[in-house]
Amino acid sequence: xxxxxxxxxxxxxxxxxxxxxxxxxxxxxxxxxxxxxxxxxxxxxxxxxxxxxxxxxxxxxxxxxxxxxxxxxxxxxxxxxxxxxxxxxxxxxxxxxxxxxxxxxxxxxxxxxxxxxxxxxxxxxxxxxxxxxxxxxxxxxxxxxxxxxxxxxxxxxxxxxxxxxxxxxxxxxxxxxxxxxxxxxxxxxxxxxxxxxxxxxxxxxxxxxxxxxxxxxxxxxxxxxxxxx
Ligand SMILES: [Zn+2]
Numbered sequence: 613x614x615x616x617x618x619x620x621x622x623x624x625x626x627x628x629x630x631x632x633x634x635x636x637x638x639x640x641x642x643x644x645x646x647x648x649x650x651x652x653x654x655x656x657x658x659x660x661x662x663x664x665x666x667x668x669x670x671x672x673x674x675x676x677x678x679x680x681x682x683x684x685x686x687x688x689x690x691x692x693x694x695x696x697x698x699x700x701x702x703x704x705x706x707x708x709x710x711x712x713x714x715x716x717x718x719x720x721x722x723x724x725x726x727x728x729x730x731x732x733x734x735x736x737x738x739x740x741x742x743x744x745x746x747x748x749x750x751x752x753x754x755x756x757x758x759x760x761x762x763x764x765x766x767x768x769x770x771x772x773x774x775x776x777x778x779x780x781x782x783x784x785x786x787x788x789x790x791x792x793x794x795x796x797x798x799x800x801x802x803x804x805x806x807x808x809x810x811x812x813x814x815x816x817x818x819x820x821x822x823x824x825x826x827x828x829x830x831x832x833x834x835x836x837x838x839x840x841x
Contacts, residue, residue, distance in 0.1 A: 628748050635762040636787035638838040641827045643788045645670040645815065646761060648699055648737060649795030651678050651685035655808035656794045660692055662812055666819045668829035670694050673737040673759075676701030676721030678795060681802035683728035690729035695831035697735035698722055698756070703797040707744030714750040722754075735759050735832055739797055759832055761791035765814055768793060773813035780818050787839075789832060790818070 636644075650656045650672055663670055672689050674696055679686045690696045700706070700717040701724075709717065718736060726732050736756045738747065743758060751758055763783035765776035780790050792815060796805045819829065830838075 624745065628743055628745055632743065632758045632760055633789070633832075633836070634760040635785075635789055636835045636839050638787040638835075638841050640838050640841055641786050641825070642830050642835060642838055643763075643784060643786075643790055643822060643827055644832045644835045645790045645792065645818070645829055646673060646737070646759070646832065647671070647792050647794040647811075648673045649675050649678070649703070649793050649797040651682045651689060652795035652802070652805045652808065653682060653685055655812060656685055656689065658809070658812045659794050659815065660688060660694075662816055662819075663694070664692060666816070666823075668819050669831055670829065671697055671735070671832045672794070673697045673699035673735070674721070674725060675699050675703055675795060675797065675802075676717070676724050677703070677800070678802045679721070679724040679728050683724075686725065686728040690731050695735070695833055696725055696729050696731050696733055697737065697759070697832070698725065698733045699737050699797070700739055702800075703739045705740050705742040705744065706738045706747050707742045709744065709746075711746035711750050714744070714747055715753060718750065718754055718756065759789065761789040763788045764791040765811070765818075767808075767811045767814065771810045773810045773817060776810060776814035777817035777821070780814070781821055784822065787835065789835070
């Protein structure tokens with residue numbers, strides 16, 4: 613009996629995660645840089661300047677609460693050609709919510725992003741990478757896709773830019789999705805967010821190194837279009 617229950621539980625968890633994306637299967641030297649928890653001035657601004665200087669595009673998983681506080685900065689992110697995506701409104705672990713609560717978090721954030729940028733997000737990154745039962749159905753209802761990452765700088769605990777970059781560079785390959793942060797998910801007040809200068813500095817190191825290896829930088833949606841190529 614216990615074996616059956618365990619097998620069913622395993623099957624359910626596998627199913628819950630079955631259309632989650634962490635890396636795109638492609639031979640092309642393309643990667644998607646992703647930034648979570650913003651917009652967070654002045655670090656998002658600094659990042660936009662760096663990305664423009666380097667001619668790289670990225671995907672920003674925006675926190676609804678921050679979009680509400682800084683709609684003009686969210687608009688700048690989209691206007692610069694980056695992909696804007698959804699990272700929930702409150703940044704709660706989705707596992708703590710029922711499906712209706714998840715849908716509410718996603719819809720509220722999508723509405724704020726549409727108001728600020730005119731763009732309706734199709735990608736969602738679950739806070740803390742925690743999906744929770746019901747998320748797959750919530751995303752299906754909204755026609756959205758959950759995006760994790762396969763190369764992380766661990767920039768929430770590592771503050772040396774070289775070390776953040778080295779962690780990413782150790783794991784990155786064709787089709788990789790790189791996880792970095794321009795804000796702080798666990799800080800509720802959008803105007804009390806701490807520094808992310810090390811993440812911006814690490815981004816410069818990552819872009820320069822990967823470019824010398826022949827990589828180009830695309831949005832997550834563009835990376836999806838390369839699947840199988
Ligand atoms: Zn986050």
